[in-house]
Structures are given as structure tokens and as C-alpha cells.
Amino acid sequence: MDLKIKGLTFCSLVALFAAGQTFAHTGVRDQAEEGKGSYNAFTLTHGCGNSVEGGPPAQSYPVLGQSAVFPFDTNAVWRDATGAVIQVGGNGNGTIKEASLKLGVAAIAGGSPFNTAQEITDNLGNVQGIVWKDGVMAPNVYALPQFRVTAPTIVDNCVKSLKVRIGVINYCDLGKNAGNDKAGPYKAPKDALDNGVTRTTSGKTGFVQKSAADADTFKDMAKGNGDNNRADWWFPALEGGSALYNDPDMLQKTYWTTLTVNNSAADLANCTGAQTEVSVEPNGVAFDTYLTGRNTCPFTKGNQGL
Numbered sequence: 307m308d309l310k311i312k313g314l315t316f317c318s319l320v321a322l323f324a325a326g327q328t329f330a331h332t333g334v335r336d337q338a339e340e341g342k343g344s345y346n347a348f349t350l351t352h353g354c355g356n357s358v359e360g361g362p363p364a365q366s367y368p369v370l371g372q373s374a375v376f377p378f379d380t381n382a383v384w385r386d387a388t389g390a391v392i393q394v395g396g397n398g399n400g401t402i403k404e405a406s407l408k409l410g411v412a413a414i415a416g417g418s419p420f421n422t423a424q425e426i427t428d429n430l431g432n433v434q435g436i437v438w439k440d441g442v443m444a445p446n447v448y449a450l451p452q453f454r455v456t457a458p459t460i461v462d463n464c465v466k467s468l469k470v471r472i473g474v475i476n477y478c479d480l481g482k483n484a485g486n487d488k489a490g491p492y493k494a495p496k497d498a499l500d501n502g503v504t505r506t507t508s509g510k511t512g513f514v515q516k517s518a519a520d521a522d523t524f525k526d527m528a529k530g531n532g533d534n535n536r537a538d539w540w541f542p543a544l545e546g547g548s549a550l551y552n553d554p555d556m557l558q559k560t561y562w563t564t565l566t567v568n569n570s571a572a573d574l575a576n577c578t579g580a581q582t583e584v585s586v587e588p589n590g591v592a593f594d595t596y597l598t599g600r601n602t603c604p605f606t607k608g609n610q611g612l
Contacts, residue, residue: 332372332474332540335450337566340468341403341459345414347452348372348563353445354478354535369443370480371420372451373602374563375435375473381592382407383545385585391545394589401468401584403459408432409470414452419443423451426596434596439604457567462584464577466569471562471587473551473597474540477605482536484553484611537605541587548590550597550612562587 332351338344354367377383384398385391393399396406411433413423420438427433436453443449460468479487534555540563544551551557564585574581599609606612 331561332476332538332563334472334563334565337568338455338457340457340567340569343410343454343456344565345452345454346565347414347417347450348374348474350443350449350451350476353443354476354538367478368445369449369476369478371437371439371441371477371605373435373437373475373477373597373605374453375426375588375592375596376409376411376433376455377407377470377472377586377588378432378434378592379406379408381589381595382586383589385587387582387584392584394545398468398584398586401460401462401465403461407458407586409458410454410456411436412454414454416452418449418451419447420449420451426601428596434592435601437602455565460567460569460573463569463573464579464581465584466574466581467583468567468569469562469583469585470565470567471541471585472565473544473588473593474563475597475602476538476540477536477602478538479536480604481607482605483599483607486607487536488533544590544593545587546590548593550599550609551590551593553611 333349335347335349336344338346350369350372354369380395382395383391384393384396384401392401397404398407411425413425413433413436415423418438418441420441420443422438422440424437424439425433426435426437436451438451455470457470458468534553537556539551539553539556540558540561541551542558542560542562562585597612599606599612602612
């Protein structure tokens with residue numbers, strides 16, 4: 307398949323280095339109504355840090371970008387409320403009106419610290435994913451990378467909501483993969499205007515963030531950013547497996563970044579049985595086809611073990 311990113315510019319060999327493991331799960335800002343367009347956003351609510359969740363205070367580092375891949379047509383995996391696979395491709399055995407899931411994804415320019423939002427398309431022009439880059443989210447603020455989808459129409463009156471799971475990655479480093487993840491040293495990034503990133507402090511813990519303007523490298527990160535801190539993956543092991551996204555230290559146990567599409571009250575009133583939920587997610591083929599090293603550059607390096 308001939309894949310492209312709209313407006314793709316090949317990556318520079320010069321890269322900054324950042325580090326981290328975000329503490330708060332990345333979600334979707336708003337729920338959606340069946341059959342209608344949703345101007346929405348991912349919720350980036352924390353920077354990257356060099357400690358585990360619930361651990362002692364740690365320095366918090368900037369998020370440098372984000373990518374997302376959406377379930378689509380034959381790459382969509384449908385599951386019932388127990389997690390069992392209903393169908394791969396199709397319409398979830400009659401869950402939605404449409405013959406298959408096509409969300410009409412579009413990137414929205416502006417509104418986030420990342421200046422560039424590039425759509426990853428297939429050879430028919432369908433948007434399969436988005437990459438946000440050319441900027442930085444300071445660790446003491448929130449960000450809302452924006453997108454638009456058209457929610458499918460739910461025709462099963464007993465499905466109260468469809469959980470659309472989206473494969474989201476927050477990047478905390480540049481030019482990385484599983485093999486070179488802990489190589490360093492850490493270098494303080496700058497934003498798209500070449501300004502140093504504002505330091506952040508924590509009144510709760512008493513931790514004071516080192517300013518990026520005060521040092522070329524953070525003193526406790528002299529040997530690099532540490533293993534498994536190249537990015538945060540907001541998805542678990544993928545249906546059908548993945549050649550690129552299979553690092554057990556990076557995968558979530560069960561969590562997906564999820565857009566909830568709600569059925570109408572009128573339809574639910576016609577349900578003659580028990581109400582339930584259905585979910586749909588991209589499979590490993592979708593990740594390996596669209597979130598390749600080429601498409602996620604400059605955050606990744608090569609196309610093995612991302």
C-alpha cells in the first residue's frame with residue numbers, strides 16, 4: 307500500500323533529547339453523539355518524569371509530540387462488554403448502521419503547543435492517523451491536540467454506548483527506539499520559537515524543577531533518560547500482534563485512550579433486553595502500517611522495535 311503523510315517533510319538529522327514517563331493517562335476531552343460530528347481533542351494532562359507513578363518526587367520533563375491511530379474498516383476489532391472479539395472488520399455484527407467503521411478523521415490546526423498536525427493517509431486518502439510535532443508542552447501546563455471525527459450511528463437499541471479505542475502515543479524523546487532508549491545524555495529542549503521551557507515546581511511535594519535554561523543536561527540524568535522513557539503508549543497488547551509495538555515494558559495492562567459514542571435516549575427506550583456496551587479498536591496491522599518509523603519521525607529511529 308502506498309502510504310503518505312499530507313505535507314510530509316523528511317526528518318532532520320539534528321534532534322533534541324527529552325525524557326519521561328507521564329503520570330496521568332491521556333484521554334479524550336468530550337463524549338460524542340451517534341451519527342454526528344465531534345470536534346474533539348486528546349487530553350495531555352502531565353509532563354514526562356523520571357520516576358514511576360506513585361514513587362518519590364521526580365523532575366518533570368516536556369512532552370515533545372503525539373501520534374494517534376484510529377480503528378478503520380478491516381483493521382477494526384469489535385469486542386463485547388466482556389472483552390471477547392465479536393468481529394474483525396464489518397459493523398460489529400449489527401452494532402452500527404454503516405457497513406464498516408469509517409470515522410472520517412481530520413486533524414485540526416492550532417490550539418495546541420505542537421505547531422504541525424500531519425494526517426497519515428492510505429492510498430485512497432482516508433485518514434488513518436495523526437502526528438503532532440514541532441513544539442513542546444511544558445510540564446506544568448495541559449494541552450489539547452485537536453481532531454475531528456464523525457461518530458457512527460448505533461442501530462442496536464440495547465447498545466448504550468460504543469467505546470472507540472484510539473492508539474495514542476505521547477513522545478518524551480527524539481530519535482529513539484527500544485534498542486537505544488537509555489542512551490543519552492538528556493538535553494533540555496526548546497519550543498518552536500527557540501525559547502527555553504519554563505520550569506515547574508510542586509507545592510505538594512516540595513520538589514523544585516530544574517530550569518532548562520540553567521543546564522545543558524539534568525544532573526540526575528547524565529547517562530541518558532533511562533530505559534522505557536522514550537514515550538508513553540496508551541494501549542495494551544494489540545489484537546493479532548505487532549512487529550513494531552510489542553515492548554511489554556511500554557504496553558498498558560488494559561488501558562486505551564477512548565472516545566465514548568452515546569446512543570440516543572429514544573433508541574435506548576426501545577431496548578427489550580439488557581443494555582450493554584461495545585468497543586472497537588485498531589489492530590496490530592493498523593499500528594504497523596500507519597505508525598511506522600518514517601511516519602513518526604523525528605520521535606522514532608528506524609522501523610524496528612519502536
